[in-house]
Amino acid sequence: MAKRKRTQNASVPDERTQNTLLPQKKHYRQRAHANPFSDHTLDYPSAPEHIDWAADHFPAFSGTGKTPEFADVGCGFGGLLITLAPLFPDTLMLGMEIRVQVTQYVQDRITALRATSSVASTSTLTPTAYQNVSVVRANAMKFLPNYFSKHSLSSLFFLFPDPHFKSRKHKARIISPTLLAEYAYVMRPGGIVYTITDVRDLHDWMRSHLDAFPLFESVDEETLRLEGKGPILDAVYTSTEEGKKVERNKGEKWLACFRRIEATRRN
CATH class of the missing domain: 3.40.50.150 (Vaccinia Virus protein VP39)
Structure with a gap:
């Protein structure tokens, strides 16, 4: 019987090879959350x-x-980054x-x-x-401006952040009036802040603080999709480990997006 010829280029890694090369999460065990106020050296x-x-x-x-x-x-295992990288190669x-x-x-x-x-x-x-x-x-709560210069970011993502349920822990939430000043500094006018969570209380917290900050204005999902940001929104919803877990558990996701505006546009 004649041997079947290989149709795949020998230099191209097949799926089995790729899976072998990719790291496995079981070898990277870590607590689900970290205290942002601790000294992490x-x-x-x-x-x-x-x-x-x-x-x-x-x-x-x-x-x-x-x-x-x-x-x-708080990129976690990098699901959003890996999804968006081929979509925006430049x-x-x-x-x-x-x-x-x-x-x-x-x-x-x-x-x-x-x-x-x-x-x-x-x-x-x-x-x-x-x-x-x-x-x-x-x-990022301490050193964000050490990495990004003024008006350098067009997209900033906060996907399924630690909800810090207890009232005394709310100061550790990633969205706060003080931190929003830093986010506004690094965001360019027209840039979008994306937030999503499966915790309604945290969604309300993030949305209310962003809405109250004078350099951000709410922008709805439909508008963003009309502006061509559909691939980003799809990744925000589905690419992260937490997002996939919410889907498996048939939970609800709460999205809130805000545009960085010019200082003169809002009273």
Whole structure:
């Protein structure tokens, strides 16, 4: 009997090879949440201009002068970043995660995806797929302006953040009047803040604080989809571990999006 010829290019990794290269979460055990007020012994830049983004994070973009435009605060296992990276190949994206093992998982995941996609010549992915995404271990509540300069971000994501249910813990919530001033500083006018949660109380909290802040205005989902942001919204809903867990449990998701506006547009 004649042997069946292989139709797949030998240099293209099959699904089994890709699954072997990708890290497995079971090797990166970590608590679900971390106290943002604790001393986590973090290294952080003194200012955004002191970061060599090309050398340390995005070597494929060396010489372009590009800096991150999308930031996922509390990126978890990187689901949003990995989903958006091929959709916006020319946009640099940075995940910020405070937990050691989770950050390491995302770093290893990006490294593996870069390695497999670089040889996938017959794939729909480009040879530079996932070169536009990276992650840092950082406490965004303390050091966000150390990473991003004024008006540098076009999208800022807060997806299924820690709800901190107890009233005495509300000060640890990622949305607060003080922190909103920093978010407004790094967001460019017209940029969008995306929030989503399965906790109605937290949704109301985030929405009310953002709505009260003078440099943000609410924008509905329909408007954003008409503006071409449908792929981003779809990823916000479905790409994260928490989002998938909510779906499995048949829970409800609460979305709230806000646009950064010019200071003169609101009284």
